[in-house]
Amino acid sequence: xxxxxxxxxxxxxxxxxxxxxxxxxxxxxxxxxxxxxxxxxxxxxxxxxxxxxxxxxxxxxxxxxxxxxxxxxxxxxxxxxxxxxxxxxxxxxxxxxxxxxxxxxxxxxxxxxxxxxxxxxxxxxxxxxxxxx
Numbered sequence: 001x002x003x004x005x006x007x008x009x010x011x012x013x014x015x016x017x018x019x020x021x022x023x024x025x026x027x028x029x030x031x032x033x034x035x036x037x038x039x040x041x042x043x044x045x046x047x048x049x050x051x052x053x054x055x056x057x058x059x060x061x062x063x064x065x066x067x068x069x070x071x072x073x074x075x076x077x078x079x080x081x082x083x084x085x086x087x088x089x090x091x092x093x094x095x096x097x098x099x100x101x102x103x104x105x106x107x108x109x110x111x112x113x114x115x116x117x118x119x120x121x122x123x124x125x126x127x128x129x130x131x132x133x
Contacts (some may be wrong), residue, residue: 047102048079048130054086054094054121064095070114071099074107094121102127
């Protein structure tokens, strides 16, 4: 599609051709593709994942920092953290952590793989849709 060299604006025929090309591309998306893309977008925006983690020696300085560092490195937003005493020994804690995203999302799965290396206890309790208020 060439522009008319005499005028700075494309001709009406050129504009119609562009519109037809855009319409053709839009119709090439199948229904399954659009549903898959919507599901991917929904998972990225609307899911949360809950974890149960603990580190050996949680009474050491920086133990919690070492557990949370992979989230910062992979830019995963943490929405909640709760600590509970573990029943193994005194001053040993487990942490319930909620993060944004689905387990299958690339940034979160990479952060979880890194976190698993540092944690003595690592369980994914599940991914679920975020509550919309």
